[in-house]
Amino acid sequence: xxxxxxxxxxxxxxxxxxxxxxxxxxxxxxxxxxxxxxxxxxxxxxxxxxxxxxxxxxxxxxxxxxxxxxxxxxxxxxxxxxxxxxxxxxxxxxxxxxxxxxxxxxxxxxxxx
Amino acid sequence: xxxxxxxxxxxxxxxxxxxxxxxxxxxxxxxxxxxxxxxxxxxxxxxxxxxxxxxxxxxxxxxxxxxxxxxxxxxxxxxxxxxxxxxxxxxxxxxxxxxxxxxxxxxxxxxxxxx
Numbered sequence: 001x002x003x004x005x006x007x008x009x010x011x012x013x014x015x016x017x018x019x020x021x022x023x024x025x026x027x028x029x030x031x032x033x034x035x036x037x038x039x040x041x042x043x044x045x046x047x048x049x050x051x052x053x054x055x056x057x058x059x060x061x062x063x064x065x066x067x068x069x070x071x072x073x074x075x076x077x078x079x080x081x082x083x084x085x086x087x088x089x090x091x092x093x094x095x096x097x098x099x100x101x102x103x104x105x106x107x108x109x110x111x112x113x
Numbered sequence: 114x115x116x117x118x119x120x121x122x123x124x125x126x127x128x129x130x131x132x133x134x135x136x137x138x139x140x141x142x143x144x145x146x147x148x149x150x151x152x153x154x155x156x157x158x159x160x161x162x163x164x165x166x167x168x169x170x171x172x173x174x175x176x177x178x179x180x181x182x183x184x185x186x187x188x189x190x191x192x193x194x195x196x197x198x199x200x201x202x203x204x205x206x207x208x209x210x211x212x213x214x215x216x217x218x219x220x221x222x223x224x225x226x227x228x
Contacts, residue, residue, distance in 0.1 A: 004155075031215060043119075043203055044156070044219040089155065093215050101217060103155035 002027045002094050004104035012110045013080055021075040021107045023090035028068045031093035034101065035064050035075050038087045047088075048075070080111045116140070117220035119204050125226045126194050134189040134223045136204030145187040146217070147179060148203040156203055162187060163209050191225075199227045 003026045013019055023033070032051045036044040048057045048064040050073070056065040063076040073090055087108045091101040117138045126132040136145065143164050148156035160169045162181045176198070178190040191198055204220040 034216060036219075041201070041222075041224065043221040044205075046216060046218060049216045091217075100158060100161070105153075105155045 002030075002092060002102045004090060004092060004102050006088075006090060006104035006107050008107060009105070010108040010110075012112060014112055015080060015082060017080050017111075018076070018078050019080055019109075021077070021088050021090075021109070023073040023075070023104055025071045025073075025092050025102075027094065028071050029094065030068065033064075033066055033073050033090060033092050035062075035073075036089045036091065038089060038106070040086075044089065077109075080109075082111050082113055085110050117204055117206055117218050119202075119220035119223050121223060122221060123224050123226075125228060126191075127228055128196065129193045132191050132194055132225070134191075134202050134204075134225070136187045136189070136220055137185050138204075138206045138218075138220075139185070140206055140218060141184065142206035142208050142218070143184065144207045144209040145181060146205040146207075147177075147187070147189045148205065149198075150201045150203055150222075159189070194225070194227045196227050199225055201225075 005024050007022050030052055034049045035047040037047050038044050050057045050066040061078040066073045087106040089106045091103040120135045146161040147159045149159055150156045158170050159173045159177055160179050176192050181187045201222045201224050203222045205217045207215050207217045
């Protein structure tokens with residue numbers, strides 16, 4: 001059974017810092033990996049999707065990498081801003097598991113002025 | 114803009130009183146999902162529709178049912194809500210198929226309170 005872990009569970013940084021959020025998964029047989037952002041009491045917003053054949057994806061100040069063989073992904077946020085404060089979730093599409101995502105429990109990020 | 118819409122955004126129901134949550138999409142995606150998310154937890158998949166085919170997760174209680182009358186709409190019915198069913202309910206959609214991009218798009222969620 002695929003398990004997805006995110007470390008740390010919570011992170012507080014001063015504005016302007018570059019930071020890395022980690023995601024690990026136990027089964028490397030994945031279709032792709034998706035990073036989401038969730039603001040308190042809201043739905044999920046898709047940030048980046050990395051196909052299993054890709055190594056990384058970039059969108060603005062965000063860069064996500066994928067190392068399937070080691071079962072790891074990182075989300076890099078450059079020059080963090082208070083508006084980046086949210087919970088960040090990673091999720092993997094598993095092969096042979098139907099059209100389903102398995103989610104991690106998230107990293108709660110707070111960027112302070 | 115193409116999107117996933119959930120109604121209502123907030124729902125209060127009484128213990129044991131049936132409730133229906135609604136989801137609609139303009140993305141023309143053939144897969145629709147319902148997730149339950151409790152505070153500080155990951156979203157938990159309840160079931161999904163691939164076209165008209167219903168796929169229930171093994172640990173989804175019988176109290177939860179779903180209907181998909183057409184491509185655009187999907188409903189979550191909770192037949193007899195208990196206090197433990199209070200949660201955020203998230204609807205999502207994606208394209209399906211043997212291969213391709215499977216990005217999921219989520220609605221804003223419905224916050225269910227059970228009194």
